Amino acid sequence: xxxxxxxxxxxxxxxxxxxxxxxxxxxxxxxxxxxxxxxxxxxxxxxxxxxxxxxxxxxxxxxxxxxxxxxxxxxxxxxxxxxxxxxxxxxxxxxxxxxxxxxxxxxxxxxxxxxxxxxxxxxxxxxxxxxxxxxxxxxxxxxxxxxxxxxxxxxxxxxxxxxxxxxxxxxxxxxxxxxxxxxxxxxxxxxxxxxxxxxxxxxxxxxxxxxxxxxxxxxxxxxx
DNA sequence: GACCAGGCACATC
DNA sequence: GATGTGCATGGT
Numbered sequence: 250x251x252x253x254x255x256x257x258x259x260x261x262x263x264x265x266x267x268x269x270x271x272x273x274x275x276x277x278x279x280x281x282x283x284x285x286x287x288x289x290x291x292x293x294x295x296x297x298x299x300x301x302x303x304x305x306x307x308x309x310x311x312x313x314x315x316x317x318x319x320x321x322x323x324x325x326x327x328x329x330x331x332x333x334x335x336x337x338x339x340x341x342x343x344x345x346x347x348x349x350x351x352x353x354x355x356x357x358x359x360x361x362x363x364x365x366x367x368x369x370x371x372x373x374x375x376x377x378x379x380x381x382x383x384x385x386x387x388x389x390x391x392x393x394x395x396x397x398x399x400x401x402x403x404x405x406x407x408x409x410x411x412x413x414x415x416x417x418x419x420x421x422x423x424x425x426x427x428x429x430x431x432x433x434x435x436x437x438x439x440x441x442x443x444x445x446x447x448x449x450x451x452x453x454x455x456x457x458x459x460x461x462x463x464x465x466x467x468x469x470x471x472x473x
Numbered sequence: 474g475a476c477c478a479g480g481c482a483c484a485t486c
Numbered sequence: 487g488a489t490g491t492g493c494a495t496g497g498t
Contacts, residue, residue: 293477
């Protein structure tokens with residue numbers, strides 16, 4: 250294993266020891282996770298759960314129903330997740346794409362090589378890098394690393410990336426230095442979010458952060 | 474009442 | 487190609 254891989258491993262163990270397994274997206278089916286990935290864009294997961302509950306209560310947790318639904322009706326159901334007009338469009342774009350190619354077979358849509366699936370997801374308006382990777386990792390259960398703003402900030406502070414690094418470069422640091430295991434990538438991302446929420450904030454001090462013992466700059470994060 | 478939350482597309486320069 | 491802006495609810 251590379252030196253970076255060893256460091257990433259040790260950082261993971263330290264976070265795991267402090268936060269425990271996070272169990273993100275314990276899963277009520279791949280479709281729900283796909284919808285959740287879009288609904289959670291720049292939004293608290295608690296609000297997303299309310300929107301998903303509304304969809305279920307309306308009998309709309311299936312591809313055909315959402316594809317057939319009018320914009321206003323869908324927007325109203327997902328209202329608690331915020332940005333409901335734009336997210337209604339994004340959900341429809343995604344659902345329509347899957348419906349046309351795969352009918353109700355979301356698992357067939359997801360069960361393809363990562364590169365194929367990722368490219369196709371990214372071609373859908375409303376699905377960017379993070380949402381595509383979230384769908385691949387959490388809904389399809391395939392090993393692709395999800396990068397978010399917390400990940401970028403923590404990696405930068407710990408001098409594991411350059412300030413100029415983009416999404417794909419940050420993702421590559423994890424994927425080329427850790428074993429390609431969906432379960433590890435899943436929990437690793439969740440651990441980074443826990444650190445980001447609780448410690449590694451702009452201008453925050455590092456005391457009692459599980460990553461404090463690893464090399465870092467205190468105020469090197471993005472946007473600081 | 475300000476600030477934030479598991480982004481993305483589009484306009485503008 | 488870099489930077490700015492709109493999208494919107496609910497919890498702290």
